[in-house]
Amino acid sequence: MSEQALSKVCIYGAGAIGGWIGAGLASAGCEVSVVARGATLQALQSQGLQLQTRSPEGTALTQTHQVRVSATPATLGVQDLVVIAVKAPALLEVARHIAPLIGPNTLVLTAMNGVPWWFLHGFGGAFAGQRLASVDATGEIGAAIPAAQVIGCVVHASCSQSAPGVIQHHFGNRLIVGEPSGQITPRVQALVELLSHSGFEAVLSEQIQKDTWYKLWGNMTVNPVSAITGATTDLILGDPLVRSFISSVMLEAKAIGERLGIPIDQTAEDRHAVTLKLGAFKTSMLQDVEAGRAVELDALVSVVRELGQLTGVPTPQTDTLLGLARLQARVRGLY
Numbered sequence: 001m002s003e004q005a006l007s008k009v010c011i012y013g014a015g016a017i018g019g020w021i022g023a024g025l026a027s028a029g030c031e032v033s034v035v036a037r038g039a040t041l042q043a044l045q046s047q048g049l050q051l052q053t054r055s056p057e058g059t060a061l062t063q064t065h066q067v068r069v070s071a072t073p074a075t076l077g078v079q080d081l082v083v084i085a086v087k088a089p090a091l092l093e094v095a096r097h098i099a100p101l102i103g104p105n106t107l108v109l110t111a112m113n114g115v116p117w118w119f120l121h122g123f124g125g126a127f128a129g130q131r132l133a134s135v136d137a138t139g140e141i142g143a144a145i146p147a148a149q150v151i152g153c154v155v156h157a158s159c160s161q162s163a164p165g166v167i168q169h170h171f172g173n174r175l176i177v178g179e180p181s182g183q184i185t186p187r188v189q190a191l192v193e194l195l196s197h198s199g200f201e202a203v204l205s206e207q208i209q210k211d212t213w214y215k216l217w218g219n220m221t222v223n224p225v226s227a228i229t230g231a232t233t234d235l236i237l238g239d240p241l242v243r244s245f246i247s248s249v250m251l252e253a254k255a256i257g258e259r260l261g262i263p264i265d266q267t268a269e270d271r272h273a274v275t276l277k278l279g280a281f282k283t284s285m286l287q288d289v290e291a292g293r294a295v296e297l298d299a300l301v302s303v304v305r306e307l308g309q310l311t312g313v314p315t316p317q318t319d320t321l322l323g324l325a326r327l328q329a330r331v332r333g334l335y
Helices: 016-027 038-047 088-095 140-144 186-197 208-229 233-238 240-260 268-277 284-291 297-311 316-331
Strands: 008-012 031-035 049-054 060-065 068-070 079-084 102-111 150-163 166-178 201-204
Touching: 008 016, 016 031, 016 049, 016 060, 016 079, 016 102, 016 150, 016 166, 038 068, 088 140, 088 297, 102 186, 150 186, 150 208, 166 186, 166 208, 186 201, 208 233, 208 240, 208 268, 208 284, 208 297, 208 316, 233 240, 233 268, 240 268, 240 297, 240 316, 297 316
Parallel strands: 008 031, 008 079, 031 068, 049 166, 079 102, 102 150, 166 201
Antiparallel strands: 049 060, 150 166
């Protein structure tokens, strides 16, 4: 598969990350379309997809890209590449409508937080092929989005959406991509070439599950703690009791990863240092709570508990975190 074969691209979820990726692909000459509704649909139709950045000198820059947009995937037709960039709670709804976009050769790039439904596809040794009920309770997602056509993606970038269709890129530019099987296929190499040509720091992973698990290792703790407390990351890790609790959860996840074949060669304190370098910020889950949006607890925490049960690793600290965060979210109507 050549880079040119990936020219027709659809973004499903044109929020901060999806919009940022879509703008990059449009700048590289791809024919970009977007599935959107409501205010985002209207904004993209009237003013295009806008990406706001800053030059190295600090000058504000705005790129505007005209994209095809529809609330109905069937009007957009089969794509070469579909980028799914929604929050995990919205994925089931996407799965129920995505079929018209996917042909036999379509690649589906999942640019999402947490453990995806395809995590154990072609990976996991004795656990390979297991469906993770925490993220695909009925199997409907796996049936609608063939795992054989999925390319995993781990995003290391900070973006926000200042208004519908208006994306602000703050820092970070890395997209780690890989086949769930770990194979270096011509199609994933073509995708890396396309993403690199589109201005991203595209990295080809030989084990995308390990990259997914490492990012989760920090997100699965600080995110729900921030949602419960309303605290920014510096305050969370600055409290020695909370920091110790977070470390204990991370040790459980580390043990699970070792049994799955994705060991982490860092300590919890090493990971805290990485988080603290980013400064005081509100996690995505805290932003969701403040905005009244459903929280991604299942893809970040419930699935870790499920993998613990699957691999025989006890998770008492993870269970405590999940129980408190889930209760808080239910009280607010966000879970």
